[in-house]
Amino acid sequence: MIPPEPLPDTGLSPNELARRLLAQLEPRRDAWLDALLALVEHESPSRHKPALDSLADLLSARFAAAGAQVQRLPNPDGGDHLRATWTAPSHPDAKPILVLTHYDTVWPLGTLQTMPAQIRDGRATGPGIYDMKASLILAEAALSALQAASVPLARPVVLLATSDEEIGSPTSRSLIEAEARQAHCTLVLEAPLANRALKTARKGVACYRLDVYGQAAHSGVEPDKGASAILELARQILAIQSLARPDLGTTINIGLIAGGSAVNVVPAEAHAEINVRISTLAEFDRLDADLRRLQVVDPRTRIQLTGQLNRPPMERTPATVALFHRTRDLARLLGLELGEGATGGASDGNFASAVGCPTLDGLGCDGDGAHATHEHIQIDALAPRAALLGLLFALDPLPGL
Numbered sequence: 001m002i003p004p005e006p007l008p009d010t011g012l013s014p015n016e017l018a019r020r021l022l023a024q025l026e027p028r029r030d031a032w033l034d035a036l037l038a039l040v041e042h043e044s045p046s047r048h049k050p051a052l053d054s055l056a057d058l059l060s061a062r063f064a065a066a067g068a069q070v071q072r073l074p075n076p077d078g079g080d081h082l083r084a085t086w087t088a089p090s091h092p093d094a095k096p097i098l099v100l101t102h103y104d105t106v107w108p109l110g111t112l113q114t115m116p117a118q119i120r121d122g123r124a125t126g127p128g129i130y131d132m133k134a135s136l137i138l139a140e141a142a143l144s145a146l147q148a149a150s151v152p153l154a155r156p157v158v159l160l161a162t163s164d165e166e167i168g169s170p171t172s173r174s175l176i177e178a179e180a181r182q183a184h185c186t187l188v189l190e191a192p193l194a195n196r197a198l199k200t201a202r203k204g205v206a207c208y209r210l211d212v213y214g215q216a217a218h219s220g221v222e223p224d225k226g227a228s229a230i231l232e233l234a235r236q237i238l239a240i241q242s243l244a245r246p247d248l249g250t251t252i253n254i255g256l257i258a259g260g261s262a263v264n265v266v267p268a269e270a271h272a273e274i275n276v277r278i279s280t281l282a283e284f285d286r287l288d289a290d291l292r293r294l295q296v297v298d299p300r301t302r303i304q305l306t307g308q309l310n311r312p313p314m315e316r317t318p319a320t321v322a323l324f325h326r327t328r329d330l331a332r333l334l335g336l337e338l339g340e341g342a343t344g345g346a347s348d349g350n351f352a353s354a355v356g357c358p359t360l361d362g363l364g365c366d367g368d369g370a371h372a373t374h375e376h377i378q379i380d381a382l383a384p385r386a387a388l389l390g391l392l393f394a395l396d397p398l399p400g401l
């Protein structure tokens with residue numbers, strides 16, 4: 001439970017702080033909503049540098065106006081990344097809280113024509129509003145509300161707003177890992193689970209490709225001279241699929257296959273693309289070794305496996321559980337009851353967790369439809385969710401560690 005002691009610098013109890021934050025945030029909800037719709041109207045697909053950089057301009061200005069020192073990290077291979085720091089004057093040397101956000105979306109330019117940014121029936125819609133432009137506004141609103149209430153931060157807050165999460169974070173991964181190594185804990189502002197639960201575990205992802213080489217031959221004239229790569233691939237697919245251990249969280253999806261050159265030619269080539277999800281690194285090591293031991297059944301064919309771990313699993317460590325319990329207790333002060341859950345999907349939280357930083361995910365806004373045409377947020381969740389972040393920033397997500 002949350003200790004009843006008042007905050008050192010303000011004399012506010014956690015309960016009073018919760019009320020004060022809501023009193024700051026509720027009356028300004030429509031202004032925050034307008035700011036959010038403006039971010040959504042600024043489309044930002046992961047591979048469109050000009051669109052991304054122009055949204056980064058807007059975000060830099062917003063974060064700076066909210067009291068941050070903003071560093072722009074130039075990225076020749078995509079949108080620039082942003083690193084915004086809010087200092088904690090009474091604890092300048094404390095390890096910071098790392099807040100992970102991304103400002104790219106899966107939606108191409110022009111999506112607004114069919115999915116406009118608008119308000120209807122208590123919901124706000126638009127491409128990327130839930131995943132995760134609302135989260136950028138939540139963080140800004142939380143930090144602004146603390147400033148307006150003259151409540152200091154328990155620790156410095158370092159917020160990363162990256163531009164390539166939706167394509168696997170190729171250019172931001174090393175930055176995220178470096179920041180997480182320095183951080184006290186990591187809060188990931190991806191959306192909560194459907195029942196509003198926070199995420200304390202995420203599966204890791206590995207991607208492989210299996211190429212099979214056989215021998216081509218005319219299927220009518222001399223079929224015996226051929227060695228079918230497609231037939232061998234079919235055997236390999238069954239062998240690969242048998243390596244899954246759903247009881248341990250290890251699942252395998254062979255989502256793409258291709259091969260052959262014509263219907264009357266014994267196929268000389270075929271390949272499959274394999275998507276693997278694992279809950280633990282130990283399971284990844286087991287499966288990776290098994291895949292590399294695959295043997296051909298037809299000795300005239302040859303196989304070649306390429307691929308690797310893309311995102312390591314975010315494992316449910318004791319520190320992450322402590323972080324969850326603290327957050328759940330703080331949420332209760334705001335009348336929010338938040339459960340705990342796991343997901344098979346990966347996020348940048350996987351990278352932070354894998355370098356040993358206690359990581360909690362799912363701290364974004366309530367809503368639904370990530371990557372889907374019904375994407376939306378619940379407008380009445382904006383103020384309490386921002387207030388929850390404010391409580392975490394002011395009261396320390398993991399005191400005593």
Ligand SMILES: [Zn+2]
Nearest residue numbers: 131132165190
């Ligand atoms: Zn996201």
